[in-house]
Amino acid sequence: MHKTNATNKSPRGNFFEDFKIGQVFQHATPRTLSDGDSALYIALTGARQVLHSAQPVAHAMGYQNRTIDDLLAFHIALGKTVPDISINAIANLGYAQVQFVRPIYAGDTISAKSTVVGLKQNSDGKSGIVYVQCEALNQDHQVVISWIRWVMVRKSNLDTPAPETVIPELSKVVNAKHLNIPSNIEYDGFDTSITGSSFVWDDYEIGEVINHPSGMTVDESDHTLATKLYQNPARLHFDASKSTYGKRLVFGGHVMSVCRALSYEGLENALSIAAINGGAHCNPTFGGDTLYAHSEVLDRWEIPGRTDVGALRLRLIGVKEKPLRFLSDAASTINGKQSYNPNVVLDLDYTVLMPRR
């Protein structure tokens, strides 16, 4: 019986031994963003952040138009890096220094680029950690988002010798002076009746905890639609047989987005995300899980040269099945290592911009 033989046209992605320090990837398929993406993002997450929803409000502050949601843009940019960086990943280990550099508008076309900045083979010789410094660029080749990410990637050829270990220095937090606030954007006179809350930067205190009152069940169609919208082709989100859990795993970025949307109630004036300092997807989320969100104010910064806007560093905890009674139940530190409550799915450290009084 004649059997046709398959050729090697379908991409195998990169394995640990394929990465070299300094290597640059220009990732495939630039993506033009549109009002359609924004409408879908609202439908998928329930987001109500005003800068992404209301053109006149954004315009009055100095933006050209309402902006594309920061996380929508980030997920799309990150999705572009997957085929080259993490299609053979075992685990997404972390993010650092995620900076939202410029506003993104409907009509902009985003492409992504990564540079390998760190490598460390695991002691079992079967996998290793790859650190990449990534940039999302718009059609004018301006950086719109930059970030560092590290993933654990399988080796394909176990005989390849281990590369020299290089671990990049990572900031634990993006310093207030590195936050990007275009000088033409004005928060003066921002009318908080537009967002439904009068609480502004001045009203939040370090250590303050906000238990956001709403919950949201994530169905299989929701998260797969979202992940396809982000053009993230990681297989375990779409095909249970590619997931070690035996069911489709919800993309961690989408969990982030749903929790950010839930956090609207209590953080109505957190108008945009300036940075993500770090984050952990502590436990998996699956279709059918109901998510709840809690926020803690980690820090509160003035912005150099500005009296109209300040930054809040927030911890966003996402929990499934039922809200935490106390934020301290989220995690405990055992022998110097964070140990998470099994229902905690997200522990995100990020920085938002808020108008001042």
Next chain:
Amino acid sequence: MHKTNATNKSPRGNFFEDFKIGQVFQHATPRTLSDGDSALYIALTGARQVLHSAQPVAHAMGYQNRTIDDLLAFHIALGKTVPDISINAIANLGYAQVQFVRPIYAGDTISAKSTVVGLKQNSDGKSGIVYVQCEALNQDHQVVISWIRWVMVRKSNLDTPAPETVIPELSKVVNAKHLNIPSNIEYDGFDTSITGSSFVWDDYEIGEVINHPSGMTVDESDHTLATKLYQNPARLHFDASKSTYGKRLVFGGHVMSVCRALSYEGLENALSIAAINGGAHCNPTFGGDTLYAHSEVLDRWEIPGRTDVGALRLRLIGVKEKPLRFLSDAASTINGKQSYNPNVVLDLDYTVLMPRR
């Protein structure tokens, strides 16, 4: 053990005792509508109404562009009122005098405002009925939709004395002379081959019943995507633990939209909705239910000063699981009170505009 204490930043919404006659709410988060919202609305409902689908058809009649679906705009406007008016509601009791005042286009930004026009505490002292007169405004501060709605809202502090009872006078029907038809919109020469049916206003008779032939199953993702698109944060639609049914309740407005879409087959030339006279969500709808629609012509009006367009007052009955054999099975009147068949989920009284021969 140290427990961080949550603060009161997350909104509690208003309880019955918080409402005062004459009080005005400027609701939060204006929303710019786009072609993305229209595409999603088509995907979520299967709507085929031509004024919302086809730019050249709408333009030829005098519209600037194809219009945003009347119900899509209404649901978004209504969603804006939820955090202030009905986040603590026990039940949505009714609508009256819903008037579609001006066409809405992609690019328009809608905000909403409510005035308390009626209050009546319930005899058990634990809740009361709040009547609000609402307006949706566009970016030019023009009223685009207006309506009255009443909801039963919980009391938080049961010791608050009952307010004076005020019940607004409500019209049972929006009179033909109050229907808004822009003078520049022309129905003359409307080509019915565009909609697939030659039946126009002249062909419908009072008492006539149309059994729309199609049915549509509503899945959990559909209705939650829709309700998030409408930015309606009422919790019982997203979180089974917040619903007295132990499962997520489908937003009644989305049931209305699906039934309106199903009614296309038999009402192809009902080009737009001019008014909603009243309506009841007779029984709950849940994910997995299959909806069917029946229409009855309640009345047929000429429009003062127009020979090219007429109005039909319709009753739209939405039924789950299987279509009714006879419309009279929908409800019976027992001791002066409507008693609905348990499968009837919607009884809507509304007015459409149709070209005349």
Next chain:
Amino acid sequence: MHKTNATNKSPRGNFFEDFKIGQVFQHATPRTLSDGDSALYIALTGARQVLHSAQPVAHAMGYQNRTIDDLLAFHIALGKTVPDISINAIANLGYAQVQFVRPIYAGDTISAKSTVVGLKQNSDGKSGIVYVQCEALNQDHQVVISWIRWVMVRKSNLDTPAPETVIPELSKVVNAKHLNIPSNIEYDGFDTSITGSSFVWDDYEIGEVINHPSGMTVDESDHTLATKLYQNPARLHFDASKSTYGKRLVFGGHVMSVCRALSYEGLENALSIAAINGGAHCNPTFGGDTLYAHSEVLDRWEIPGRTDVGALRLRLIGVKEKPLRFLSDAASTINGKQSYNPNVVLDLDYTVLMPRR
């Protein structure tokens, strides 16, 4: 007891005896396409084809803008023909000579028209085959897509005599010289780093098989959202009680779209679809099925007068539950008739355009 009587306003569609050779249908409800449709199509299918995703890439080649996905446009155009042609169909038997004549952009309005070109009553006298030649037109009355389709349609009045049998001559394949490539579109200098694969037309060989590595589960909400987006009202997709399978059937066009999206990995430079030569929906697909795709290069053509672009004739096999081990497992020929593996859901013969080296 008084029973209101339903009237005949709701359309019954056409039955076999209603079709006459030469009869022309102008199908209802033209549809303006938008960026919203494109965003939804990406979310529903995971498509990453660059001409539909990235405005600057399309523009650099000579297109006015990024184009509407070929299959999205085809499904919408086909959906328009359903109420007149196939609402009473028992089976969709085939397509031939599907030609993508002109690029379609956001803002274009598509309408559809069909001419009856063949009729053959079945021997049992209860149904017959209707062949239609169809065209999708844009707002400037230019043909954008043309195709032939044949469906088996029920008779309503079994006493109607059989029409004279007319079977149109169908090409098995759209010849390379009939493929439409606008003369202003240039593939010279196409930068394959944009798509992530350096394999171009020159690299594919006849007989070559590509096993696309990803799989995608199709949920009930996905396929019903897609079919509603396409405004295809065929009832068996939305209402299990209208499906002979006792569950909702996934629209075959959507299966085609998901498989085309999966085929990106290995056919990254198959920039657009020029023709569909034929296709079979071999077995039904249902919500919950996971789809995989395999491609075989059937033929490889130069395009007359062009050295920058070539055509590949491809066979796209869609399989549910698990990928085929060998493409030859898809179907065997028994007594001259194709017999499909029960997991094979799609066998599509189509032609793509690819840049040359």
